[in-house]
Amino acid sequence: MDSSGSDGRPRSDYAPSSIDHLTDAQLVQAIVQGRKTYRGRRIAFGDHNICRVDETTVAKYSGCPEDYITQPSEALTLDLVFRCTTIPVPRVRRVVNETEGRSTLTWIVMDYIPGRQLSVVWPTMSVEERLCVVFTLRDYVRQLRGIRHPRAAVPGPVSSGNDALRCTSPVFGKVIEQRGPFASYAELSAWFDHAQRVVTRNLNAKKHPQPVSFDAMMGTSSLVLCHQDLNMRNIIVGDDGRLWLVDWAWAGFYPPWFEYIAMKEQSENEETVTGRNEPFWDLMIPFICGTFYREEEWMNRSVNDALDYRFESTP
Known part of the structure; x- marks a missing residue:
């Protein structure tokens, strides 16, 4: 992707940049x-x-x-x-x-982007300022879910072509974060069902109830654009007063509950990195991303034990 036109000049919808004149x-x-x-x-x-x-x-x-x-x-x-x-x-x-x-x-x-990471500013914020951040992030997530794009039918990263790309997500586990590629929602669903079979076959099936299929639990919800790394270090409180989102390396089209689970996973990781617990932040995650308690319970009960196994993407 290039922000310049075919003649090499900067795009008309971008303000001038200090590097525009460089080859x-x-x-x-x-x-x-x-x-x-x-x-x-x-x-x-x-x-x-x-x-x-x-x-x-x-x-x-x-x-x-x-x-x-x-x-x-x-x-x-x-x-x-x-x-x-x-x-x-x-x-x-x-x-x-x-x-x-x-x-x-x-x-x-x-x-x-001139500013400071939210992780630095958060401890000094008042309750009102923190709530303003929370409501702003809630709006951002809603805007992302409202984007319509041809790639929205294919799980995974945004691409200019038609090929499915390997998916990277905290939802897939901490040891193996990449899965796929999945050419369709049906293939993503089949992968999760396969993960359940790995659980029941390899991990003491007596501890696990009868598997519930991915589609039976999740339905066939449309894929939406998810950031998947909404932690305080990737949110910049700009000198201009705005809240900026950076580091979109894990972004892609996924079921909406991916954002919720990913944000909870990243919050745990943030606590490990910074050595600081933020219970109010954790409490606000369902408000920011929506409540996906059923999906979270299903993941915890049926799939998480198998996520770090190296099995094929399809049954």
């Missing part, structure tokens, strides 16, 4: 120089794959597979959210490749 080769050199110039100047906690290009621009390393390396899913998702919602997200300026020996590094070049 791709010059931009790669600017990234290399930026890594030296800004060495030691942290952007935020957990920014190991991000570097400053200049005072207004950053570059993020994309780990996309080579088969869609020219249009990384995260860049496509950011552009989709920017065009279809009012959610503040960094604007993607360009995607460029840097060659290092036999390897190719793909960089998503985007705007730098």
Whole structure:
């Protein structure tokens, strides 16, 4: 994905950027120089794959597979959210490749967002300010679920093509986070049912009740765009007063309850990373994402014991 037109000039719906005049080769050199110039100047906690290009621009390393390396899913998702919602997200300026020996590094070049991570600001916020954050995030989730896109019929990351891509989600487990690819909702459903069979076959079936199928529990709900990494470190309280969402690497089209379970998983991870419990934040997750208690119970009872097993995506 590229924010410039076919003639190389910046898109008309984007404000001018400091890197618009650079060719791709010059931009790669600017990234290399930026890594030296800004060495030691942290952007935020957990920014190991991000570097400053200049005072207004950053570059993020994309780990996309080579088969869609020219249009990384995260860049496509950011552009989709920017065009279809009012959610503040960094604007993607360009995607460029840097060659290092036999390897190719793909960089998503985007705007730098001045502000502080919510994880830093949250402890100093009043109850009213925290509730304002919660209501804002609830609106953001609703906007994401309202996006209509041709890829919405295919579980997984946003892509410019028709091929199904491997899904990455905290819902799949902590040891093996990638599953699929799934070409349809039916294939995703079949995978979860297969996971249940692994449980009953390999893990002392006497402890597990008669399996309930994925479709019987979840129905055939449509897939919606999920961020899947809504933790306080990926929410920026901007200097402009707005709440920005960053790090869309795990985003994709999934059942709506994925966002709920993913947010709970990421909250647990956040507590481990920061060493701080946030019970009010945990309490607000169902309000932000919707209540999916049945789905959560089903996952905990029927599937979670099998998620770390290496079994095939289809029965």
